Amino acid sequence: MWLLEASIEGFRNLIPSRLVLSPTVNVFHGGNGQGKSNLLEALNYPALGRSYRGARDDDMVAAGAAQAHVAVSCRTDNGDHILFECGMEKGGPGRLRIDGEPVRRRADLVGRMATVVFEPQSVQLAAGAPELRRSFADQSLSVLDQAYFRRLMNCHRALRQKAALLRDARRAGASPSRVRAEAEIWNREIAREAAALCESRATWARELDPRAAAIYAEMDPGSACLKFVYLPSLEACRRGLAGEDLAQEILSELDYIGPHEVRRGRPLAGPHLDDFQLLLGGIGLRGYGSRGEARSAALALKLAHGELIFAQRRVRPILIFDDVFSELDKARVRRLQQECAARHQLLIATARPDDVAGWKPDGLRTWRVEGGRLEELP
Amino acid sequence: MDDRPTLALKRGAADAGGEFRSPALERLVRALARLPGLGRKSATRIALQLLRGAGDPAEELMTALAEARLHVRTCGRCGCLTEDDPCAVCSSASRDATVVCVVALPVDVLPFERAGFYRGRYFVLGGLLSPLDGVRADDLPFARLLERFDVDGVREAILAFDASVEGEATALYIQRLLADRDVRLTRLATGIPVGGSLAYTDEATLLRAFQFRRSL
Ligand SMILES: Nc1ncnc2c1ncn2[C@@H]1O[C@H](COP(=O)(O)OP(=O)(O)OP(=O)(O)O)[C@@H](O)[C@H]1O
Ligand SMILES: [Mg+2]
Ligand SMILES: [Zn+2]
Numbered sequence: 264m265w266l267l268e269a270s271i272e273g274f275r276n277l278i279p280s281r282l283v284l285s286p287t288v289n290v291f292h293g294g295n296g297q298g299k300s301n302l303l304e305a306l307n308y309p310a311l312g313r314s315y316r317g318a319r320d321d322d323m324v325a326a327g328a329a330q331a332h333v334a335v336s337c338r339t340d341n342g343d344h345i346l347f348e349c350g351m352e353k354g355g356p357g358r359l360r361i362d363g364e365p366v367r368r369r370a371d372l373v374g375r376m377a378t379v380v381f382e383p384q385s386v387q388l389a390a391g392a393p394e395l396r397r398s399f400a401d402q403s404l405s406v407l408d409q410a411y412f413r414r415l416m417n418c419h420r421a422l423r424q425k426a427a428l429l430r431d432a433r434r435a436g437a438s439p440s441r442v443r444a445e446a447e448i449w450n451r452e453i454a455r456e457a458a459a460l461c462e463s464r465a466t467w468a469r470e471l472d473p474r475a476a477a478i479y480a481e482m483d484p485g486s487a488c489l490k491f492v493y494l495p496s497l498e499a500c501r502r503g504l505a506g507e508d509l510a511q512e513i514l515s516e517l518d519y520i521g522p523h524e525v526r527r528g529r530p531l532a533g534p535h536l537d538d539f540q541l542l543l544g545g546i547g548l549r550g551y552g553s554r555g556e557a558r559s560a561a562l563a564l565k566l567a568h569g570e571l572i573f574a575q576r577r578v579r580p581i582l583i584f585d586d587v588f589s590e591l592d593k594a595r596v597r598r599l600q601q602e603c604a605a606r607h608q609l610l611i612a613t614a615r616p617d618d619v620a621g622w623k624p625d626g627l628r629t630w631r632v633e634g635g636r637l638e639e640l641p
Numbered sequence: 642m643d644d645r646p647t648l649a650l651k652r653g654a655a656d657a658g659g660e661f662r663s664p665a666l667e668r669l670v671r672a673l674a675r676l677p678g679l680g681r682k683s684a685t686r687i688a689l690q691l692l693r694g695a696g697d698p699a700e701e702l703m704t705a706l707a708e709a710r711l712h713v714r715t716c717g718r719c720g721c722l723t724e725d726d727p728c729a730v731c732s733s734a735s736r737d738a739t740v741v742c743v744v745a746l747p748v749d750v751l752p753f754e755r756a757g758f759y760r761g762r763y764f765v766l767g768g769l770l771s772p773l774d775g776v777r778a779d780d781l782p783f784a785r786l787l788e789r790f791d792v793d794g795v796r797e798a799i800l801a802f803d804a805s806v807e808g809e810a811t812a813l814y815i816q817r818l819l820a821d822r823d824v825r826l827t828r829l830a831t832g833i834p835v836g837g838s839l840a841y842t843d844e845a846t847l848l849r850a851f852q853f854r855r856s857l
Contacts (some may be wrong), residue, residue: 420806427772445778448770448810448817 264377265338265608266306268547273331274351275301275323280433285387285628286338288604290619291612292640293632299612300382302632303585305333306610309347310376312359313370313400316384316398320351329353337376340578347376370413374406375553377578379569381562382585386563389548393538400539403568404467406577411463418456418534444522450517457534458510461500467571468493468539474567475560481602482559482595487544489560490513491567496536558590562599582607588618597622655817666692672740715747718789720765722747728763730754737761739796743815745769745808749801749839756844758851761799764789769807770814781811783818790822796827799854803839816857827854 265286268372276298293299300316304323307315314323324331331351338344340482350358359366366372387395405412425446432442472491479489495501499512517532524531541548541560548557572580582603588596588611592638603609604624612632629640661667666688673684681713691699715721716728730736740761745751746766753759764786768776789795800815802808812828819826829839830853842850 417806421810424770424772424806424810428777431772431775432779443776444817445770445814448813452806452815543822 264340264578264581266335266610267338267344268336270334271302271305271332272480273325273328274305274333275325277301277305277325277329278634278636280637280639282630282639284608284610285626286607286608287626288628289611290627290629291632291637292616292624292629293612293614295614298635299614299632300585301635302608302637303380303382303583303612306335307376307378307380308333308349309335309359309372309390310380310406312349312357312366312372315380315382320357321353324351324637335376344602345375347372351619351625357490360597370409370416373412377406377572377580378583379565379572379580380583380585381565382583383586385561385565385587386558387556388564389541389553390550393536396539397535397537399568400464400467400537400634403471403571404463406572407467407578408463411460414456414459414585418453418460421449421452421456422530422533422535425453429524429530431527439522439525442525444531446463446521446524447518450514450521453533454510454514454517457497458506460534461495461497461513462509464537465493465495465500466492470571470574471564471567475563475568478566478570479559479563482599486556489563490542490545491564492540492542494538494540495534496538497532497534500583508531555590562587562591566603573606581605581610583610585612586614588613589615600624664680715765717834719749719763720747720767721763738793739797741793741795741797742799742801743786744801744839745803745811751848752839752842752844753801756847761797762793764798766811769802769805769811771807778814782817786815787818790819790824795824797827799851800826800828800857801839802828812857826856826857829854 266284267286268281268283270279270281271277278425291299291302304316304318313320320331329352333349335347335349336344337347337639346362348358348359348360348363352358359369359372361372361375385397388399401411401415405415428442428446428449431437440569468491475491476489480486494553497513497516499509499516502512504512520531529546539553541564543552543556543560546552548560552560566582569580569582572578591599600611600619600622601624611619631638631640661670669688669691670681670684673679673687674681676684679687686728691702704810712724713722714724714726716723716726716731717733718727721728721730725732737760741764742750742753742759742761743764743766745766747765750763750765753763766781766786768774770776770778770781790798798815798819800812817825829850
C-alpha cells in the first residue's frame with residue numbers, strides 16, 4: 264500500500280498543506296517541537312480513525328480552529344485507489360469518509376489503510392505496562408481481521424455493562440444472588456467473545472514469534488533468541504480448548520469468581536487483563552532487558568507485524584518511523600532501512616540528520632518541517 | 642422543571658446568554674436543540690420558520706402538539722402508542738394472540754405494521770438491559786410479559802431487538818425467564834445490520850429476518 268497524496272488543514276501546529284509523497288522513502292527533518300510527529304499522526308489517522316498517540320480529536324484540532332481536515336489518497340496493492348477523508352471537530356463527533364461514502368462505525372474503517380507505526384512510545388512495548396502490549400495486539404489483530412475488532416468492541420461493551428451492574432449493585436446493597444443472576448447474562452456474552460478473542464491472540468502470538476525472532480537475529484547477530492508468548496489471564500485459555508468448549512470453560516470460570524466480583528463491585532477476570540511477554544534467551548525483557556535490547560525487540564515485533572499483514576492479506580503496509588533510529592547502531596540502522604525500503608513505502612521523521620545522512624535510495628523525497636510549515640528540499 | 646443543568650452540558654452558544662436579543666426566541670431554540678438529531682443550527686432554522694413562515698406553522702404545530710399530548714397514550718397491554726386502550730392490535734380479533742413480538746421501543750413496531758405480514762401481537766419493553774444507562778432487570782416490565790403468557794396463552798414469542806450487545810443480553814434474559822414454560826422462543830435472523838436499528842430496517846430485509854428467525 265502506498266500513500267500518494269495528502270492534504271492537511273487545521274491539524275495541531277501544521278500550516279495547511281498538500282503534499283505528494285514518494286512511493287519509496289520520505290524523510291521529514293526538523294528540530295524538536297516543529298511538527299514532525301504531528302504530521303505523521305495526521306497521515307496515519309485514517310488507519311485507526313484516531314490518533315496513534317492516543318490523543319483525543321479535541322487535542323488535534325489546531326488551537327483557535329474549530330475543525331481539522333485530513334485527506335489521504337492511497338494506492339492499494341492490487342492497483343486500486345482509495346481516498347480517506349477525516350474531519351475532526353472540537354467537542355463534536357469525528358467524520359470519516361472512504362471514497363466519498365460516510366463511514367458510520369470505526370469497524371468499517373480499521374484495516375483499510377494498512378500501516379505499521381513505530382514511535383517513541385513503542386519502545387515501551389517490551390518493558391512497559393501490559394496495556395501497551397494488549398493494545399498493540401488488538402490494533403494488529405484488528406488490521407488482520409475485521410471480525411476481531413467487532414468482537415473486541417462487543418466484549419468491552421459487555422464488560423463495561425457488567426462493571427456498571429456490579430458497581431451500582433454494591434452501592435445500593437442489592438441482593439447478591441440477584442446481582443449474580445444478572446451478571447451471568449453479561450458473562451455469557453463476555454465468554455462467547457472472549458473465547459474467539461483469546462484464540463485469535465494465541466494464534467497471532469504463535470505466528471508473530473518466529474518472524475520477530477528472525478528480524479531480531481538480523482538486527483543483532485549473535486544475540487540470544489527472541490521469544491514472544493501469549494499470557495492469557497483466564498485459566499480456561501491455558502488448556503488447549505477451542506470454540507464452544509472454550510467458551511463454556513470461560514463461562515464456568517467467570518461463574519466461579521462471581522461471588523468475589525459481587526463483593527468487590529467490579530469484574531475481576533477477562534481478556535482485558537491478558538498480557539504478552541518478550542524473552543531474550545529465556546529471560547523476560549520486562550525488568551531485565553537493557554534499553555537497547557528493549558528497543559530492538561520492540562522494533563522487531565512491529566516489523567514482524569508488518570510481515571504478518573503481508574503474509575495474511577497480501578498487503579504491504581506503509582512503515583512509519585517517528586524518531587526510531589537514535590540509540591541504534593549506525594551500520595544496523597542502515598541495513599534495516601534498506602531492507603524496509605526494498606519492500607515498503609517508508610515515512611521517516613527525524614530530528615538528527617545523521618540518522619539518514621548519506622542514504623540516497625531511489626525516489627527519495629525530503630522535507631524540512633519548521634514551525635508547522637513543510638518545505639520540500641531538493 | 643429546571644433544565645439548566647442539562648443545558649450546561651451543551652457546548653457552544655448555548656452556554657453563554659445565547660446569540661439572540663430575545664430571551665423568548667432563545668428559549669425556543671434551546672428547547673428545539675434538545676430534540677434528538679437537532680443541533681443548534683437546525684434548531685434556529687426551525688424556530689425562525691415556525692415564527693415567520695407562511696400560513697402560521699406555529700399555530701398548526703401548537704394545536705397538533707396539544708392534541709397529541711392529550712390523546713396519545715400507551716396501550717396497557719402491549720405498551721404501543723395508541724389513542725384507544727387497549728390498542729387496535731390488542732383488541733383486533735384477527736390478530737393472533739398466541740404469537741407475540743417483543744420489541745424494545747414503541748417505534749420498533751412501525752416497520753412490522755408498515756410491512757403488513759405480521760399477524761400476531763406485540764409487547765413493548767420500553768428499553769433494553771443496560772446497567773450503563775441505569776437499566777437493570779427490575780426496571781423492565783418482565784413480570785407483565787410473563788403475565789401475557791399465562792393470560793393469553795402465548796405459544797411463540799419473537800424477540801425483535803437490535804443486534805447489539807444489549808439486544809443479545811435482553812434476549813438471553815428472557816430466554817432464562819421462559820426456560821420452564823412450553824413456548825417457542827425465536828429471535829429475528831441477522832438480516833438487521835449489526836449495530837443497526839430495527840426501526841429503520843426496510844421491509845424486504847425485515848421479512849427475510851422474520852422468515853428465517855431462529856429458535857432459541
Ligand atoms: N492542537 C494544537 N494546536 C496548535 N499547536 C499544537 C497543537 N498540538 C500540539 N501543538 C504543537 O505542536 C508542537 C509539537 O509538535 P510535534 O510533536 O510534531 O514535534 P516534533 O517535530 O515531533 O518534535 P520532537 O522532535 O520533539 O518529537 C508543539 O509545539 C505543540 O505546542
Ligand atoms: Mg516527535
Ligand atoms: Zn396493545
